[in-house]
Amino acid sequence: MVKRSLLFVAIASILLVSCSVSKSARSQRDIFSGTWNLDNVYYENNSGNFKSVIFNDAEDICFEDSEWFFRDNNSTGRYTIKQSSLCQGGDRFFRWSVVEPTANYSSQLQFKFIDENRKDISGGYGYRLNIVSLTEQAMTLKSNVSVDGQPVTVVYEFSRK
Template sequence: MTKNRVTLILLIALVASSCSLSKVNKEYRGAIVGNWILNDVTYTGNSGNFKSVLFNDVSDACFEGSQWFFRNSNSTGSYTINPGAECMEGTRNIRWSVYEKGEGASQLQFKFIDEKRNDVSGGYGYRLDIVTLNQQEMTLQTNTTVEGEPITVVYHFTRSL
């Protein structure tokens, strides 16, 4: 009986350790949790003025000043678009995580969910490279193309109290 008990404990420990997050992932998650303000969206790598629809939702101008919340306990959160002339205001619910790309690079990934935490995007989501992340600021970016030319969309956040 004792041998079976020891085997069971070792099996449980093995399963628990294989499901745990890496140290880097835990650090990023801990730093992301909380309230953030998306101060501005900028573009690098190409010249000109850009206006874009972000996350298949609203224009980049509507995201400036938006409130973001990341909950750790169940990996859910939301962002709220403020009222504006061309902005569809309101709160969008998300499920988020940190994805480790390898070679020390990590990304914030999220997808849209409803109030009952069900996926509403057919499994489709977004990944943003984590450029800067500390207790006061977060900078994320994603690479895309405009008329065949590469461009980087940069998101500048500050911690909200």
């Protein structure tokens, strides 16, 4: 019985350590937690005027002044787009996490869409945004996309509400 208990404790410890989030990622998650305003969406690394549909949801203009909420205790959140003649307003729900940096990229915010009952509605597909800067009051995220075979970086600037 003692051997079985020790084996159980050892396996549980290994699983706990392997599933834990690093100190850096946990710190970033803590900072993300709360309500943010998406102040500005713009493009880098290419010239010209761009108009795009972001996250396969709405035009870029619809995201400006949208409200984003991140709950770190259950990794869920939502963003709210204001209703207008150009934009289908309302809440969009997502599950999110912070991905550890590697040699190829910095830390990233990743998310996928869920419904109000926290069920996946994106078929397992999601989005990753590079975390360029993150403080208690402001954050900048970037995503690299391709337009006509040319690289373009979409920049998202947020401020804490």
